[in-house]
Amino acid sequence: MKTAMIPLLAILLGACATVQPRSPSVSILVDLDPASVDRTVIVESITADREGRLYLPDRVSGNIFRVDPKSPKPVVVGRIDAREIKGKKVNADGGGIAFNPQGDLFIASAPFAEVVRIRAADLNAAKPGTAQTFATGTEGANGIVFDRQSNLFVSGGANGRVYRVGPGGGRAETALQIEPHTRTLPDGKTQQATVANGLEFDAVGNLYVADTARGAIWKVEMLPGGKSAKPVLLAQSPLLEGADGIAFDGSGKLWVTANERNALVTVTADGKVDELVKNGSQGPLEFPGAIVFVGNTGYVNNYDVPRRDNLAADGKTSIDGIGASIAQITP
Numbered sequence: 327m328k329t330a331m332i333p334l335l336a337i338l339l340g341a342c343a344t345v346q347p348r349s350p351s352v353s354i355l356v357d358l359d360p361a362s363v364d365r366t367v368i369v370e371s372i373t374a375d376r377e378g379r380l381y382l383p384d385r386v387s388g389n390i391f392r393v394d395p396k397s398p399k400p401v402v403v404g405r406i407d408a409r410e411i412k413g414k415k416v417n418a419d420g421g422g423i424a425f426n427p428q429g430d431l432f433i434a435s436a437p438f439a440e441v442v443r444i445r446a447a448d449l450n451a452a453k454p455g456t457a458q459t460f461a462t463g464t465e466g467a468n469g470i471v472f473d474r475q476s477n478l479f480v481s482g483g484a485n486g487r488v489y490r491v492g493p494g495g496g497r498a499e500t501a502l503q504i505e506p507h508t509r510t511l512p513d514g515k516t517q518q519a520t521v522a523n524g525l526e527f528d529a530v531g532n533l534y535v536a537d538t539a540r541g542a543i544w545k546v547e548m549l550p551g552g553k554s555a556k557p558v559l560l561a562q563s564p565l566l567e568g569a570d571g572i573a574f575d576g577s578g579k580l581w582v583t584a585n586e587r588n589a590l591v592t593v594t595a596d597g598k599v600d601e602l603v604k605n606g607s608q609g610p611l612e613f614p615g616a617i618v619f620v621g622n623t624g625y626v627n628n629y630d631v632p633r634r635d636n637l638a639a640d641g642k643t644s645i646d647g648i649g650a651s652i653a654q655i656t657p
Contacts, residue, residue: 348657349602349603350590350602350603350624350655350656350657351655351656351657352590352603352605352610352611352626352653352654352655353610353653353654353656354609354610354648354651354652354653354654355393355395355398355625355651355652355653355654356393356398356399356400356651356652357648357649357650357651358382358384358391358400358649358650358651358652359649359650359651362649363630363645363647363648363649364645364649365386365630365649365650366386367384367386367387367649367650368384368385368386368629368630368650369382369383369384369385369391369615369627369628369629369650370383370385370419370420370421370422370615370616370627370629371383371420371421371422371423371469371571371615371616371627372423372571372615372616372617372618372625372626372627372652373423373424373425373431373616373618374618374619374620374625375425375429376425376429378394378395378620378621379392379393379394379395380392380393380394380395380618380620380625380652381393381403381423381431382423382627382652383406383418383420383421383423383433384420385417385418385419385420386417387405388405388406388407388408388417388418388420389402389404389405389454390402390403390404390405390406390420390431390433390444390449390454390457391403392449392451393652395620395623395625395654398652401451402451402454403449403450403451403454403455404431404444404448404449404450404454404455404456404457405454405455405456405457406418406420406433406435406442406456406457407456407457409438411437411438416437416438417437418433418435418437418438418442418457419435419436419437420433420434420435421433421434421435421436421467421468421469421470422434422467422468422469422470422471422480422481422524422525422616423470424470424471424472424478425472426472426476426478426493427472427476428446429446429449430443430444430445430446431443431444431446431449432460432470432478433457433470434464434467434468434469434470434480435467436465436466436467436468436483438459438467439462439463439464439465439466439467440459440460440461440462440464440467441460441461441464441467441470441478441480441491442457442458442459442460443457443458443459443460443495444456444457444458459495460478460491460495461478461480461489461491461495461496461497461498462496462497462498463489463497463498463499464480464482464489464491464498465482465485465487466481466482466483466484466485466487466522467480467481467482467483467489468480468481468482468483468520468522468523469481469522469523469524469525469536469571470525471525471526471527471533473527473531473533473548474527474531475493476493477490477491477492477493477552478490478491478492478493478495479491479501479525479533480498480525481522481523481524481525481535482522483520483521483522483523484506484519484520484521485506485522486503486504486505486506486521486522487500487502487503487504487522488500488501488502488503488504488522488525488533488535488546489501490552501552501553501554502533502546502554502557503557504521504522504535504537504544504557505521506519506521507519507521507537507539507540508539509539509540509541511586511633511634512634513634516633518538518539519539520537520538520539521537521538521539521540522535522537523535523536523537523538523569523570523571524536524569524570524571524572524582524583524616525572526572526573526574526580528574528578528580529574529578531548532545532546532547532548533545533546533548533554534546534560534572534580535557536569536570536571536572536582537562537569538568538569538570538585540562541562541563541564541565541566541567541568541569541584542559542560542561542562542563542566542569543559543560543561543562543566543569543572543580543582543593544557544558544559544560545557545558545559545560546558560593560597561593561597561598561599563591563599565584565587565589565591565599565600565601566582566584566591566593566599567584567586567587568583568584568585568586568587568589568634569582569583569584569585569591570582570583570584570585570614570615570616570629571583571614571615571616571617571626572617573616573617573618573619573624574619575619575622575624576619576621576622578595579592579593579594580592580593580594581617581619581624582617583611583614583615583616583617583626584614585613585614585615585629585631585636586613586633586634586635586636587604587634587635588604588605588606588607588609588611588612588613588614588635588636589601589602589603589604589605589611589614589635590602590603590604590611590614590617590626590655603655604635606635607635607636607637607638607639607646607647608646608647609628609647609648609651609653610628610648610651610653611626611628611653612628612629612630612636612647612648612649612651613628613629613630613631613633613636614626614627614628614629614653615627615628615629617655622656622657623654623655623656624654624655624656625652625653625654625655626652626653626655627650627651627652627653628647628648628649628650628651628652628653629650630647630649630650630651
């Protein structure tokens, strides 16, 4: 009996050692457009305040939504007014969104080539505040993030620039450059040229840049005086095609929303890429745009672009899903 049990125990222990970590659970926290899935609400990014409440800019209305995960009913707490540019009404098309240490909220606007700000005191459901210009000269403004000195970094999308703006705002300067690249998507006609998208800093101050066109993540060492070292390719993989928003979890692992693939992917410090979640056009991930962590829980905004793996069976729309929404990720 004893000699028979030893090999069996070894087999059981070996099997336990090879068990893969359980995939995270993904569910819809709130539908941001319950009356329609025809993109009458478009949210490209998401962030959270110190209290764990979520904020998203709506590109259609210009409104800034606040959502408390404990009672997830969207309320409008701010807005970005449209402008007249060259005789035409132009929406801000709110992109990246982030808070500074003072609690002011910042939103990137590619059509304005600006980053706008709503003061903390004006984020008010009773009287929503209006965004004002904070930084100019940010052509293609997309992702945004603050460093530990409250400098704002802004990605420039297809131009590959990452801009730097001091704590007081004003005219941006180019901090670094990701080389341009254009990829033809599997449909044979759509061109993807966004090489500087989501931005994030790690715990020691290195900057990471999501390269949507290459399906890659760049790592950039930041030097004294606001300078930067040459970007280093940390990871490139078919799993990262559509890399958009990025964020570190509590363990220091980088999470990536692979929008074109309706997937969540992680990248380790040594560049290992793993896919954690993937689904078709019916969700709960529908062209995921960005991710933010509140404690151990992640929140993703569904941008819901009808393209590639988020394309419905009719080949024209993405109406078989829930549309603009927030997905919740729990371990």
